[in-house]
Amino acid sequence: MKFFQYGNEGYKSILDPRTKLLLLIVINVVIIGTGFTGTDYVLRVICAVIPFVLFLMIRRFRTALLYALVCGFMLLAERFLFPSTHGVLNLIIVITLGPFSRILVGYAFAYYMMCSTTVSEFVTAMKRMRVPDAISIPLSVMFRFFPTLAEENRAIRDAMRLRGIRLTGKNGGLLRQIEYEVVPLMMSTLRIGDELSAASLTKGLNAGRPRTHICHVKMEIWDWALVLLSLGFLFYMLVLR
Amino acid sequence: MDKKLNTKDLINIGIFTALYFAIVFIVAFIGYIPILMVIMPALCALIGGIPFMLFLTRTKKFGMITIMGALLALLTFLLGRPWLSILFGVCAGLLADLYMKSSDYLSIKKAPMSCAVFSLWIVGMALPMYFGYRDAYMESLRPSYGDAYVEALTGLTPGWTFWALIVTIFVAGLLGGFLGTRILKKHFVKAGMA
Known part of the structure; x- marks a missing residue:
């Protein structure tokens, strides 16, 4: 990656x-x-x-x-x-x-x-722009999440190829292809989401205090x-x- | 139950918006073939229904769907659509949100309908083709893309297709909702994840 x-x-x-x-x-x-x-x-x-x-x-x-x-x-x-x-x-x-x-x-x-x-720089910049938390937190999560999605997707593709699932052939078909790709992606999304929430709780995002940072913005x-x-x-x- | 959105909810919004956007984005790429451009929004709504239904299993509070709509619209705005598309995103999200709220976010029967309403944010993406933008947009294409392209595009999208677009997106969103429900039943309920 x-x-x-x-x-x-x-x-x-x-x-x-x-x-x-x-x-x-x-x-x-x-x-x-x-x-x-x-x-x-x-x-x-x-x-x-x-x-x-x-x-x-x-x-x-x-x-x-x-x-x-x-x-x-x-x-x-x-x-x-x-x-x-x-x-x-x-x-x-x-x-x-x-x-x-x-x-x-x-x-x-x-x-x-x-x-x-x-992500830290991004969040800090949004705070400076006075973007409310309801927008800035999801946006920064998305920001962090796109690369993860790409990575997960690549792994799923590899697994599919390993099992011989292709567009054509016995297990072919576009709809089925979409299902085979999207469902595992959603599964890992759920899991990663739970992990992220746990991580952010640990970092004290929920504490209700102003966020501190060391990045230079x-x-x-x-x-x-x-x-x-x-x-x-x-x-x-x-x-x- | 706490009615205010907490950090966990906001993070959920973030990851599902990312998932939804990524999926719609990939589907939208087929829209660069001009003939398919006409069915592209409907296809986006159809496939987008799958992640959206999963998102609905995680929404229990008012505001989450609205924020998701606003974020999606914000992203399309950042990628160069007219600012009016933000309005579409917020409105579609708000309506879908209100509709789900009427059953306290519990009714699975209402979910496909909510999905259909939410899909209407895609209308904002197709906005430059219609209304006040239309002539200006077509004229701006003419000198660079040549008459043939503009004629073809104008022929493909007469004014009434805007309403047809809304209807097709709505229907596709509904179908996407049902598709999503089926996939949830097949894969996620069994695994205890939905």
Whole structure:
């Protein structure tokens, strides 16, 4: 499980979680809302570069390279392939690449957010934003839980393959496949949920006192720069366009 | 019984929302094939019914379903849907919550219906295609995606399909609820987990 580790070693998270949240929203607004020409396209490229640089900063070189290849291809396709084709060919290209190019950057950034933020930092940032417990606790649990889900799912897939359960064949069928995969996932979800509640009780989440922490959550100069940038983008998207 | 939500409840909300979202998210990927885009929301509601029914076995207090709806909508908002989708999530969650509350969260007969109501949060995801957004959205696609794509998309989704969408999601949610009940009976009741 190298892909989804969210431990604190091996990187220094340079951004505040709040900046990351704002950036996530703005990147998605820009990428989904802009066209492929003129200033719009410049904005798209800038947004696409941000996750790449951030991946490099947390030393995910392989992810960064993969992302750069796919994203570069998408950006070039948007610029040159989409306008230069017509008719059915255009339809096929747009259908296969179009939706993908609209989600890629946002999802890459969401992935970066998951890798680079510890749960503790995330909770602290939410407390600073005065998010009520009813939202912040489930959200941080989810945040922690997605990697676990991926891990469990992989184990279940392995077990299924070991027993020869495939889409086709004797034990095949899509519905049955879904059942075989979802039910164990739900079982382990229940178990992990109980364990998590026990763990949080032990840590005193229920004690009704303010939470203490040692992580460093502060808006630095980088954060302000990126906040300014995203506000500029928002201004462009909402007012100038 | 304590009526206020405690930490255990909040953690339960968190993990079930994560499970639900992950499952719906994977199902939603088939929606990137445009013809299937039309049935994608219904399929999401259908499969999403399974984890949701399990979630209902863990809800005993008012507010849990509402928070789940709000969180799901918040996630879709973070991934770039219009902010109005948050409203859909909260409303669908609240209605489903109120409906379950009328039987004190005990009635298994009411659960599929509640699941159907809850599924309506998915409508928020499909929002850009309709109403005031529609023309702007289509026009924003035109220069980049070309006329052919826009014509195809417009042809696939005339205005009335919005209401059809709500109905299909509702029906699919109901079916998903029944499917979930059956799976719960088959696997979880036997194991003493539901």
